[in-house]
Amino acid sequence: MRSSALPPAVARYGSVLVAVLTLAFVTAGAAPTLAVTAERVTLSPTADPSTSQTVTWRASDDYTPVLEVTAAADADPILRVEGQRTGSTAGVHYRATVRGLAPDTAYRYRVGDADGGAFGDWRTFTTAAADPDPFRFLYFGDVQNDITAGAAPTVRAALADAPDAEVAVHSGDLVDRAEDDRQWSEWYDAFGPAATGGVNQVAAPGNHEYSGRNLSGHWPLQFPGAGNGPDDEALDGTVYHTDHQGVRFVVLNSNYAYAPGGDRDGWLRSQARWLRGVLEDNPQRWTVVTFHHPVFSNAPGRDNGPLRDTWLDVFEDYDVDLVLQGHDHSYGRGNLVANRTGDPDVQTGPVYVVAVTGPKMYRVDDSVWVDNGAEARVQRGQTQTYQIVSVDGTRLDYVAKTREGEVVDSFTITRDERGKRVTDTLGR
């Protein structure tokens, strides 16, 4: 035998080594057995986040989903809400909405298998106050590319800078390839479970959330919306509004290029009609609208004329405060020239913003702004930013910053008995 030619110790340990390697090979070849009870736990707003909360999550198993909610004080009884299976990607997705909560109250919650008894970690959320109350929210442009190395540092800087933020707004292109589960993992890792499972995610789909003409299979499972959008199946879940402590947040879907049957006009007009109704009947002092493609493109060679033709008048007619957009991988902020005042630092009317979180960046160009009756007050190419918006009574403060802490833009909007003013505060 060949082995007999080896020294006895080598032959002995050699067989052990072969056995270990064989065992390792067999183990590696087997299906992963580690059960995931709850991952990608995500909070999505309902129409009234002061009394209800939607939670979505994914698990490795098909089980009987349940959401358990308790007031932060341990002694309170547990509310158990039956969840529903919503679909599958690399795992099984579930959703549950708890109702009848008290406003402005901290709750603990966990999700899991009602029959098996296995649950994910306890997490916390706080319901919105029933009335206007000061709070901060974060706004993120395209995360999209090289997420872990290139975008996550900006996301983490934002979360560290505004750990008290109560809402996260995403203006689309969260990932680069709509169906790439690894990119979604990177996105969830960038924000972390405390953010995605701790505050409501108000997310608009970008063109990169579409594969061909179809919305990512991940999207509706992770961002189901508030269920109060237009009566249009193609827009189901991606168009909605929610009110948070004096702010009406509205999510629109600007991906008219993927309208069923090529009916771009129908896609845009049904949202414009719905938006007019939502803004006509708006009890909130402040309005923030988010969607992906800018009405005033901020990078060379880009333009979304149909969107501007259909939606711009609605934003202006109802004096939306912030129009938060993405897609142009650069920073830009401006307004209609008609909304200038005698003071060069002050405008009235809506503020249009484009921002990018991730490391894919374009140069800037203001020709679409200028050619369409608008002006870009601040433009910055090759710059990744995050934005913090603070709302306090008659005043809204906005700041855009790099992860190093440089302030790229800042302004204040006031709405009081003197009317509305948007004042540049950059450099002050």
Ligand SMILES: [Fe+2]
């Ligand atoms: Fe993008």
Ligand SMILES: [Fe+2]
């Ligand atoms: Fe895009």
